[in-house]
Amino acid sequence: xxxxxPEQLAGLMAIGKIVADTLQLMKKHVKPGITTRELDxxxxxxxxxxxxxxxxxxxxxxxxxxxxxxxxxxxHGIPGNRVIQQGDxxxxxxxxxxxxxxxxxxxxxxxxxxxxxxKRFIQAAQEALDVAIEAAVAxxxxxxxxxxxxxxxxRQGFRVISELTAHGVGLALHEPPTIxxxxxxxxxxxLTNGLVVTVEPHITTGRGRLFTEDNGxxxxxxxxxxxxxxxxxxxxxxxxxxxxTA
Numbered sequence: 001x002x003x004x005x006p007e008q009l010a011g012l013m014a015i016g017k018i019v020a021d022t023l024q025l026m027k028k029h030v031k032p033g034i035t036t037r038e039l040d041x042x043x044x045x046x047x048x049x050x051x052x053x054x055x056x057x058x059x060x061x062x063x064x065x066x067x068x069x070x071x072x073x074x075x076h077g078i079p080g081n082r083v084i085q086q087g088d089x090x091x092x093x094x095x096x097x098x099x100x101x102x103x104x105x106x107x108x109x110x111x112x113x114x115x116x117x118x119k120r121f122i123q124a125a126q127e128a129l130d131v132a133i134e135a136a137v138a139x140x141x142x143x144x145x146x147x148x149x150x151x152x153x154x155r156q157g158f159r160v161i162s163e164l165t166a167h168g169v170g171l172a173l174h175e176p177p178t179i180x181x182x183x184x185x186x187x188x189x190x191l192t193n194g195l196v197v198t199v200e201p202h203i204t205t206g207r208g209r210l211f212t213e214d215n216g217x218x219x220x221x222x223x224x225x226x227x228x229x230x231x232x233x234x235x236x237x238x239x240x241x242x243x244x245t246a
Contacts, residue, residue: 001170003194003235008101012170012196015098016233017051019105022094023245030109032086036068039092040079040150047096055095055102055173056103062217065162067093067106069218072211074227076217086111089118089226095173102173105197105245106231108126112125118226121205123229124156128201138193139239147183149201161202161227163210164219169233170196172212191236197246200231 003009027186033040044065047054056062062078069077069091070084077091084090088111095104110122128149135148138235145166162182168175180187191197206225213220221227234241 001168001175001196002192003196009235011099012103012183012235012244013099014205015096015101018047018050018052018098019094019096019103019233021246022096023092023107023197024026026092026094027107027109030084030086030090030111032111034084035184036070036079036082038064038082039068039084040064043094050098051094052098054095055104056085056137058097059173067091068092068178069227071226072221072224072229073105073218074081074204074221075164075179075219075229078160078215084111086113087118089122090227091229092108093229093231100171102169103233104169104173105230105233106110106200106229108228114233117222120156121158123225124153124158125203126157126230128153128160128181128203129199129230129232132199133232133234133241133243135239136197136199136236138189138236140192141148141188142177142179143183143185143187145199146180148186150182153203155203157163158203158205159208161210162203164202165195166198166200168195168197193236196230196233198233200229202227202229205230
């Protein structure tokens with residue numbers, strides 16, 4: 001969607017705050033011994049408190065409320081009986097709807113103790129998001145976002161998972177445009193003022209290829225290497241983007 005009036009912006013910001021607060025609440029409970037289902041329930045209860053609904057549930061029939069992916073699970077991890085352990089890299093992805101507006105965000109949480117390389121890997125994922133958001137300016141091409149994320153990630157010694165892209169959002173969970181996080185010359189359409197999109201580079205220490213598990217949801221790296229990801233929903237402006245899920 002593109003923001004056309006203050007009412008739309010207010011509706012988007014309302015669900016953006018709920019998504020952001022849900023993520024931070026779930027982050028506080030990431031610790032050894034908790035199951036991913038218990039963590040998902042914490043998020044589900046918080047969304048319900050504000051009348052928000054799980055976007056993947058209502059859009060695609062996803063079996064749980066949030067996506068919780070661990071280590072080599074890059075995305076769409078289904079909460080269940082898995083117990084979180086020391087050293088795990090836990091990706092939490094919350095997307096939700098309220099009053100017809102959608103927002104989407106994600107974080108990676110490392111469970112101490114972590115190695116120096118794990119800490120650097122998580123930091124690189126956060127920085128990939130930051131530089132990609134900085135590149136998301138009205139008048140710039142869509143591929144400027146992927147170029148920024150890819151270049152920074154390579155400099156850190158890691159790789160962007162090219163199969164996982166960002167997207168428009170706002171009145172539905174997934175809208176045009178598709179936004180790669182690597183540079184593709186053909187994605188040269190201009191970003192426009194008011195456009196609402198996600199930015200969500202997924203990075204890995206390995207080759208960056210994925211396969212889908214038999215359940216049809218979970219995306220896992222083919223080489224078993226860990227993945228990390230941070231995501232925000234943003235509104236494109238003539239200058240610094242407005243982060244809806246800050």
